[in-house]
Amino acid sequence: MSGGKNEVAIVGAGMTKFVRRAQETPKELAFEAVRMALDSAEMTLDDIDCVIQGTAPDAFDGIHMKGEYLCDGSGGWQKPYSRGYVGGGTGVFAPIQGWYHIASGMFETALVVCEEKMSTFQPHPQGAFLTIFDNMTERPLKPNLLWIFALEMNRYMSTYGLQIKDIAPVSVKNKNNALKHPAAQLGKEITLEQVLNSEVLAWPVLREMVSPTSDGACAVILANKKRAKKITQKPVWISGVGWNLDTAYWTNRDLAYPQYVENAARMAYKMADIREPKKEINIVEPYDPFAYKECHHLEGLQLADRGKAPQLAIDGVTLRTGNMPSCPSGGLLGVGNPIAAAGLMKVCELFWQLRGEAGERQVPGKPKYGLAQAWGDLMQVGTVLVVSN
């Protein structure tokens, strides 16, 4: 048993570019991310004991049992291979799965791969989301994905007396951060005014406050303590893991606050011995498919008081140069949102940041603890990973 803090480390990471429509097949995207991760750790597939695949709905790629299809592209051939699944939360959950594979004592190394190819679905990946709603009580209304986020954002704003202009700075920050990410799909210099003047998609959600649909893949390599120290001088340790799923009856829930994110965060903090997250977490990658979600999640993660997270972006606290950089990668709003791969991208970012390898994106100071979080399903799942150097 090695389920305690800092027994499993991330020793390698890789990713593809995130693009609107990739020429590569899903298997090829997975392969490219895996190859880069293996190269970065100077390892080969022979060094890998087990493989974990994370990928969101089968409907995107149009392949039933997509995990099985992706097996060889992900390096899973003739290995213990499995696919776990928590919708949009998958990207941060997959490395948690890798963690328990190793922490169980059954494996020494694990390869974690997340891939998403949304462009396969025609005419628009949005359509694949129609079938996430309850088959008997909701789907006949032909809901689209924007509905539920707009509904949640509105409830969040009205509960705390916030306005769209209070939340828009998150978009400005993340899209500008993404300018320095070589994989980014949507990095751009954008002003607050441009965000606020962008097209209304589903009020209160504006065009520039939504992440794009994307194709892409990410991979990380995990190892137990003994192996990690041989593989690299700069392992990034997994200090805490947490995951939590709330009820499917989302219309019976308080949409203003993500209790499940708090539950997942508390689980991870307990394992990591973090008592004062606001002081101890130096760099955070919360899930930001929509601008308000970054705020929502910072509050659930106990990194901001309820209703106060928007002020952090306004005050510059969450800028790359601020006290608690949030989404220094550029986040989903800037780098792109190939669902599961986007979550793992956040873990890759922490890996590079904590090793001081983030290049132009490197946050100042010497960050010690980083946190990545993802979220999904019908606004009901939180997955949290705390890492440290």
Next chain:
Amino acid sequence: MSNSVAIVGVGYTPTRKLTPEVSYKEMIYEACVRAYHDANLASHRDIDGFISCAEDFLEGTSIFDEYTPDQLGGIQKPMHTISGDTLLGLATAVMNIRTGLQQLVVVEAHSKASNIKTLDAILHYATDPILTRPLHLNPHFIAGLEMQRFLDISKNTLEQCAEVVVKNKRNALKNDLSTYGTRLTTREVLSSEPTSTPLTQLQHAEPTDGAIVFVLASSKIAKKMNRTPVWIKGCGWISDAPSLETRDWNRCAYAALSAQMAYRQAGIRNPKKQIDFFEIDDTFSYKELEHLEALGIYETGKSGKALLQGALDPDGKTPTNVSGGSLGMGHVLEATGGFRTLEIVKQLRAEAGPRQLDKVKTGLAFSWRGLPTTSGVTMIYSQKGA
């Protein structure tokens, strides 16, 4: 394995062709309540983690894991879905418990196959979209290819495959859960409607509805919870090549390698001697023989003869699918490995009634994920703990 993990509770609904009286949530709830009662659980709030085994296209819902927590009492708890057979869910629970992070974990799987109106089209959807799908073949052709090759290499015969069907459907007559128990002759099996030759209709397990829920516990609390915990001594899972072009048609690597992994953990050197009975995948007739040989219970080409000599019967040396298997109970999609495990739990607890085997201590369950996959999971269960 050190840090042993045990099954301390199981609940299920009978496998049935149709279940119009319940929604999938209601069906799972029924199985869940029974499992928690079986495990002597004071409250569902004591459970540390939940795992559901499901796949979107079998449910007709994208991101199906959204709908998994309520009927298990899993709201606001660590819960996730595994895209795989129940056995992969059980292996996942074992890992979670062995980290020390969780003591009590629930695993759920179900099938509402009767609600799927185009199952073959969905299986077709699992084949390679560029290389295989444009051929517009019913995906069962892959089983036909596999069977043809298996018979050619192993020299097992068509009649022996038909005998698997006869045996399993006969065994099912003693299982009150089963739906497809009947007495048949090999001639009837072979002369049933051809599907993808050499397969005939009676050599396919029929898609069936059912739900199953397991409660797993660490060794620390297992003995307190249940008089007769069933210990998981080994679990192995392997995926071979997914595409038809790259797989090795001569060898069932997913079964062989997953078994080796499980045997290693369980300290098993001679599976035929050390394991008392087998509940293994028989989605198609030939699969039972192919899997028995790959698991190392019989040498290549020897399982068919052993079957004819009665070795796989309940009173034989290597009783196989005493429950009736999927051919006798129906194929419950991702719950299939769960129902194989259920039989082992019943036998090891001496609760199998008219099917009870004498002096069984160790059982093996093996699941295959079905067409067109090459993924398999082996589990070793025992009466004896760590």
Next chain:
Amino acid sequence: MRMNLEGTSLKREDIDSKRVLTTRFRSNAFYAWDTGRGIGRYLQGLKAGEIWGTHCDTCNRTVVPPRIFCERCMKNQVSWVKLQDTGIINTFSICYVNWDASRVEEPHLPAVIEIDGASQGHGILHVLDEVNPKDLKIGMKVKAVWKRPEERNADITDILYWKPY
């Protein structure tokens, strides 16, 4: 660290001009879901122009959509309660895009509506109409507008929409 990233971006023209090859496939996945006892009765109620919820006797909570077991206490001690066809807006959106991302002329007005008679905070997803989007407010009282009885189908769309009253 220098990163050499793979991934080739395609544009619409690359596909239209056949610079890259594509394959097309339309899925043929069809289902007929068993509604079971809880949702089955809910949908039958809609056909009769009624909204039914269930009350958990243990938790003293009335929920909608109804279920025959309570996900909090996991007991099945529930009783059926006929709710009002009125409620208040818990939250709403003014949506200008269709499910396939195309623009709509008249915005859709989805909302979570807390149903009168259910416990506080318990609502359903539906749509609003007969209202100027600018006038919408959280907390506004709304009433169901039903299809004519002969047009109802035991479906959530038996309620056409909700309007302020």
